[in-house]
Amino acid sequence: MNQAIKRLLQNPVSFLTSVSADGIAISSRIRLSRNIAGLPFPIAATAESAAGVINELAPVCSRSAFVGEKKGMFFEIGKLDELERLLLLERRLASSELIKSKLPSALAVSNDESCSVMINEEDHLRIQVLKAGFDLAGCWQKINKLESELGKETEFAWDDELGYLTECPTNVGTGMRASVMLHLPGLVMTDQINATIHGIRKLGLAVRGIYGEGSDNSGKLFQVSNQITLGENEETIMEQLSAVIRQLIEYERRARRALLEKDRFALLDHVGRSFGLLQNSYKLSCAEAVEALSGVRFGVDLGLFQHLKIDTVNELFLELNPGHLQMRSSLALPESEQAVLRAKLFRTKLRERA
């Protein structure tokens, strides 16, 4: 196994385990797209020019105070096997586009996994900062420094009118996508979620499942992000997004109160059954586990479990994924055996805490 991957497996994920007071907003993320001036974007790159991009950026990353040699890890994607790549994806350090890339691509990660720099994804650089809870301002503060640091040693593709130039004009300008991951079981259970999503989209924001583009709302988890990248500065974009998130959290709280008052037994039943399923199963599919864990998380957040902490639940959201399960057993397993392993993971973890 790759040494750095081994380190990752033992690493507690900072954006999941350092818990914010709020159980609704799980994590916040900002990413910036940048390209090196004078080189073709990845979509038009040759293997040679792409390798040139890595050669230019690898030393810049290694000197970084955030993701540099002393502070982090560096991966050449081509040298990793399929499971190792999956692990990076599940930890949200790499995108599926990066791990599937046919070009030479790479990834630099800070030790606490809060910062990562993807090289030769859709753009030469995709810089990302993840933080626990609802903390876009904290993400921006950090990524702003990290970006400036990288920009001191590299000339980014830039146009006076259009700002930072990106492979896709939907990212041009700030190149910034800010998003917050939310757990919204209250809005789902009171049937308000579709109307809410519709409303958010009308405001020009995007709502997606946790696994990004095209994924559904499994686990009642949603990612809300900005769409516009040009014509407003970063602070304004974040403020507009934050205003919507704050409102969304308030709606979720209201829905939870309504459930507790009017439909208490339906709520308790949902949480109890979810817990029972996870505690007593001998085979669990990924989708089944995510749904049930979402129910348990809801219960934990409402204070229905005394010994189960929300960071344990957050961690289980990561551990139940196929890449993590298989890496922990150091074996590539067929799905049916993964299901057995997953059920065992939950039986053990929930017995410990129940």
Add this chain to the structure above:
Amino acid sequence: MLCDICKKREATIHIKEVKNGKCVSTNLCTECAKEKELAGGLGAFGFNLAEVIFNVGKMSEADKKADASEDKNNKEVREKESSLICPECGWNLAKMRRSGGKLGCSRCYTVFAKWVSMAVEQVQRSSVHVGKRPEKCGRSANAVKLEMDKLQLELASAVSAEEYERAAQLRDRINALKAEAAALQDATGEK
């Protein structure tokens, strides 16, 4: 009035939307409106970037018929456009279409400026960047002016809402921008 998408047929559907306080009007012919509807509805969200470029680059059956009767001048322009190639990376409209509107390099933004600005108009708030800049690049006079205009508006609303503290902060920022604009003017004047 001609349709905003095909720019050929008479527009029969007129949509007015308020985006960020500004009134934006869209004028479509029945055919294009129908296509847009199928692609996920009208309105800001159902809109797909690739579609704008599709509609320009791809010739539908209707386009081909129209093309046959089109005068020679227009046809030449069209042919010239479809053979447009970025000298830097070899990108062309066909590749752009296939990739859903992506570009091959920085130079493409100039070569395919017409399509880029159409895409930008549809998905972005304005066509001028106002956020973070590389340290090495100063701000363009246009960007300074744009930010100044925006702050002036904010200032007016702050004053009418009697938020004097905020108004004072805004006034200071506007004054700083004025100084920056003057310095920029001097610099370009010297050149």
